[in-house]
Amino acid sequence: MSHDTTKQASGGLDVAVLVSVGRHPLTARARRADHDARAVELALGLEAARVRLIHAGRNDPDSEAALRDYLGMGFASLTRIDQPAGADVLPALLEALREAAPQLLFTGSRAETGEGSGLLPYLLGEALGWPVVTGIAAVESVEGGTATLLQALPRGQRRRLRVRLPALISVDEAGPAPRQSAYGPARRGTLSAETRPAETDDALAGWTLEPARARPKRLKIVKASSARERFKAAAAKAEGGGGQVLTDVTPEQGAEAIFTLLKEEGVLRH
Amino acid sequence: MLDILLPILIFSALALAAIGAVRRIRLWRQGRPSPVPVLRGLAAVPRRYLVDLHHVVARDKVMSNTHVATAGGFVAAMALAIVVHGLGLAEGVLGWLLLAASATMFAGSLFVARRRRDPPARLSKGPWMRLPKSLMAFSLGIFAVTLPAVGVLPADAGGWLVAVLLAAVVAWGLAELVFGMTWGGPMKHAFAGALHLAFHRRPTRFSVKRGGEGRSTGLKALDLDDADAPLGVEKPADFTWNQLLGFDACVQCGRCEAVCPAFAAGQPLNPKKLVQDMVVGMVGGSDARYAGSPYPGKPVGEHAGDPHGPIVAREGTALVDAETLWSCTTCRACVEECPMMIEHVDAIVDMRRFLTLERGETPNKGAEVLDNLIATDNPGGFDPGSRLHWAADLDLPLIADRGEAEVLLWLGDGVFDMRNQRTLRSLVKVLRAARVDFAVLGNEERDSGDVARRLGDEATFQRLARRNIATLSQYRFDRIVTCDPHSFHVLKNEYGALGGDYEVFHHSTYLHTLIEAGALSITPTALGRVTYHDPCYLGRYNGEYAAPRAVLEALGVELVEMARSGYRSRCCGGGGGAPITDVPGKQRIPDMRMNDVRETGAELVAVGCPQCTAMLEGVVAEDRAEIKDIAELVAAALGDDATPAPAASDTRRTTEEVMG
Ligand code: SF4
Ligand code: SF4
Numbered sequence: 023m024s025h026d027t028t029k030q031a032s033g034g035l036d037v038a039v040l041v042s043v044g045r046h047p048l049t050a051r052a053r054r055a056d057h058d059a060r061a062v063e064l065a066l067g068l069e070a071a072r073v074r075l076i077h078a079g080r081n082d083p084d085s086e087a088a089l090r091d092y093l094g095m096g097f098a099s100l101t102r103i104d105q106p107a108g109a110d111v112l113p114a115l116l117e118a119l120r121e122a123a124p125q126l127l128f129t130g131s132r133a134e135t136g137e138g139s140g141l142l143p144y145l146l147g148e149a150l151g152w153p154v155v156t157g158i159a160a161v162e163s164v165e166g167g168t169a170t171l172l173q174a175l176p177r178g179q180r181r182r183l184r185v186r187l188p189a190l191i192s193v194d195e196a197g198p199a200p201r202q203s204a205y206g207p208a209r210r211g212t213l214s215a216e217t218r219p220a221e222t223d224d225a226l227a228g229w230t231l232e233p234a235r236a237r238p239k240r241l242k243i244v245k246a247s248s249a250r251e252r253f254k255a256a257a258a259k260a261e262g263g264g265g266q267v268l269t270d271v272t273p274e275q276g277a278e279a280i281f282t283l284l285k286e287e288g289v290l291r292h
Numbered sequence: 293m294l295d296i297l298l299p300i301l302i303f304s305a306l307a308l309a310a311i312g313a314v315r316r317i318r319l320w321r322q323g324r325p326s327p328v329p330v331l332r333g334l335a336a337v338p339r340r341y342l343v344d345l346h347h348v349v350a351r352d353k354v355m356s357n358t359h360v361a362t363a364g365g366f367v368a369a370m371a372l373a374i375v376v377h378g379l380g381l382a383e384g385v386l387g388w389l390l391l392a393a394s395a396t397m398f399a400g401s402l403f404v405a406r407r408r409r410d411p412p413a414r415l416s417k418g419p420w421m422r423l424p425k426s427l428m429a430f431s432l433g434i435f436a437v438t439l440p441a442v443g444v445l446p447a448d449a450g451g452w453l454v455a456v457l458l459a460a461v462v463a464w465g466l467a468e469l470v471f472g473m474t475w476g477g478p479m480k481h482a483f484a485g486a487l488h489l490a491f492h493r494r495p496t497r498f499s500v501k502r503g504g505e506g507r508s509t510g511l512k513a514l515d516l517d518d519a520d521a522p523l524g525v526e527k528p529a530d531f532t533w534n535q536l537l538g539f540d541a542c543v544q545c546g547r548c549e550a551v552c553p554a555f556a557a558g559q560p561l562n563p564k565k566l567v568q569d570m571v572v573g574m575v576g577g578s579d580a581r582y583a584g585s586p587y588p589g590k591p592v593g594e595h596a597g598d599p600h601g602p603i604v605a606r607e608g609t610a611l612v613d614a615e616t617l618w619s620c621t622t623c624r625a626c627v628e629e630c631p632m633m634i635e636h637v638d639a640i641v642d643m644r645r646f647l648t649l650e651r652g653e654t655p656n657k658g659a660e661v662l663d664n665l666i667a668t669d670n671p672g673g674f675d676p677g678s679r680l681h682w683a684a685d686l687d688l689p690l691i692a693d694r695g696e697a698e699v700l701l702w703l704g705d706g707v708f709d710m711r712n713q714r715t716l717r718s719l720v721k722v723l724r725a726a727r728v729d730f731a732v733l734g735n736e737e738r739d740s741g742d743v744a745r746r747l748g749d750e751a752t753f754q755r756l757a758r759r760n761i762a763t764l765s766q767y768r769f770d771r772i773v774t775c776d777p778h779s780f781h782v783l784k785n786e787y788g789a790l791g792g793d794y795e796v797f798h799h800s801t802y803l804h805t806l807i808e809a810g811a812l813s814i815t816p817t818a819l820g821r822v823t824y825h826d827p828c829y830l831g832r833y834n835g836e837y838a839a840p841r842a843v844l845e846a847l848g849v850e851l852v853e854m855a856r857s858g859y860r861s862r863c864c865g866g867g868g869g870a871p872i873t874d875v876p877g878k879q880r881i882p883d884m885r886m887n888d889v890r891e892t893g894a895e896l897v898a899v900g901c902p903q904c905t906a907m908l909e910g911v912v913a914e915d916r917a918e919i920k921d922i923a924e925l926v927a928a929a930l931g932d933d934a935t936p937a938p939a940a941s942d943t944r945r946t947t948e949e950v951m952g
Contacts, residue, residue, distance in 0.1 A: 046667040046668070048667070048668055048673070048675050048676075049667055049668055049675075049676060051666075051667050053666075053667060094652060095652070096652075201652060201659075202648075202652035202653070202654060202658075202659035202662070202663075203652060204648070204649060204650055204651055204652030204653075205523065205648075205649040205650075205749070205751040206523045206649050206650040207650070207652075209519065210519075
């Protein structure tokens, strides 16, 4: 028995989750992507929702195995939009989403392969004209065209947000731990291929890609004489000390302030 | 009057028994098909009964004699009664033989009655309490009605009242012993038990006249290529028919319960109750009539099932709770003790397979471990490229560089564990001292698949196994040696079904052959009192009890045995993924085992398994005995000039020779 059959029966909320092919950090083996799996888990936790999975990308045996990992979470099928290597999946996804017209769209916050820029949710939100909410840890309720969400902030804090549907929700490691993917449903489920026009990502073709390197960390110099102070320093909020809170300013004033700060910090050099 | 009544009674009992048999067989046939050689199986019953079953029963001498007298007396008495009273052929010695048989049976039933007077907790009560009386009724009744037949008493002795009374007693006996056998009373074990011996799912576990091991402990492979084959057991009818027959053969003797470490630790598992629950599921109904010890912490009467309903409910309760299945350490103590040759571990793993493969409900750390095995080929999620980091200074020969070696040293996942690395270093030191030509797979080695398989993830097991088999097929070696009994068992007994057949040695066996061959110069050291803990996967799974003890003796230790050792050894609690699923109980299994050690007064317990080492060393207790692997003990007895590192020792030796 799979989730979407139960959920289909009850009708109700239309939900789509965008899933991508992930990659294990140590062995680089294809797998379900962690953030996307958490997004799926979040969607599965919604009551009376009809959840569908959509993937756009290249179709090869590795990606098939990884996509089946999502089916193993309890789905009978997944829509696979086949795109050639080097294609920009955005137009194809937009077309598919406009047809499917979900009320809630879940994505992981960034892909584990490819560019992994984390921009896709924003580009989609912009093109669809939907609000984008990020780092969501829980969906508290969906009522009368509004969803009440809990957004994760640093150090375990949560902020309650209310957004009007349709909306795009992105999920990172603050999302719920994904359930185990079971072999049986993963093997039985169907990947239904859809062909949509593919657009080559011209910008990408012009880029040189190289493996990422660990970024150097800014050192925090702690002058502490006791263990207690060292602990406090380690656990303390990374506070800049300075800074200012701007309220009731025009966008121009805000942008000006940010620009000045970036110059002061040496991020911008002219 | 009796000569009219008795034939009627006897033949109607037989007829009823026949009807019952058909109904019972129908219940078994709800299970999945499992082809058996019918005639050969039936022909094997006498030997399997007299040799294999009695091998187990004879561990309890009194019970064994009781059973021989009662069962033997009954079979003889029943056969003769059909001839003498059923067909009225009392001539000659037949009547006297019948008297002797029923007297023997009566003597046996007195012992049955004595055992039932103050029965140990492991025995089931309920209908079983009336069994001695029924046995007496049958034996006495038949004895009495036979007296006139041989002419000791006149045919009409006592008149019609006595005749009717005697007929009633005989009828009672016949009801329990003849048609009770197929209608579900305590005597069902005789009917189902005999057929279970004939149609056992593991015929190779029985001894044969030609010799051979008579052991079959590898789990059966699932056919994953057939998309329609069910993945494990969801409902009672998903068991094969002969598994159902096996459950039905249980005599509720509770020997399994008495040895089960999970039951003793207060975890919610009792192998006897589990088998009875499977019978309840096969017939349909609730467990309310079960009259034995419950699963610890779970009252009887709250679970029910039917042949086509789920065994484990998604929510609420069905026949069995999932935590019962996840409590098992797969130690096989129950299977070893069971006089009815029931295969508890097969059944438990079958049900786990469904939970893992279909429902994705491997509890606790289970899912994480399985994900790690899928992504990194080891349960800890370590970088598979770092398998040899522990041996950076040992310069271990890689078989990939040489293509062949006499011994392929299988290191196991202990390479990632600091404690086990000490054992591995010792083993390497010993192999080098004995100048064994060995090599390792290094980063090409993967987890053997043991844990994945016991957690029910047959798919991951088969993937790991197939890749290991493919790797091994590239190289030439005579034998595999490993210090991990789990890898040992899987490589030796479970890879065969997937196309990998190897000669595999546990390091204790291999070290024993080295010592026998005089390849090691051992200086016995004073180790004090030492006891030895048999790993389940070496002992009960593979019958190796002698070699580790022989090695210890060669080291000159004073070996003291624990009360539970050899085939009755108590599990350390580390098998079957139990530390991963971690079902809470009242106490911990390794603590109980270290108590066993303490009772011997030993200062050191020798082990032969990384899992046992980890479990036993995890025990926190004052003046706890030291835990050392056999390889470490042998290495220590080699003296100082042996080192695990190759180049250094070799050059030094040659220079010394030249200078000397
Ligand atoms: S295998 Fe061991 S733990 Fe499992 S039921 Fe049997 S005796 Fe108990
Ligand atoms: S399963 Fe075997 S050992 Fe356990 S009670 Fe039944 S017959 Fe006895």
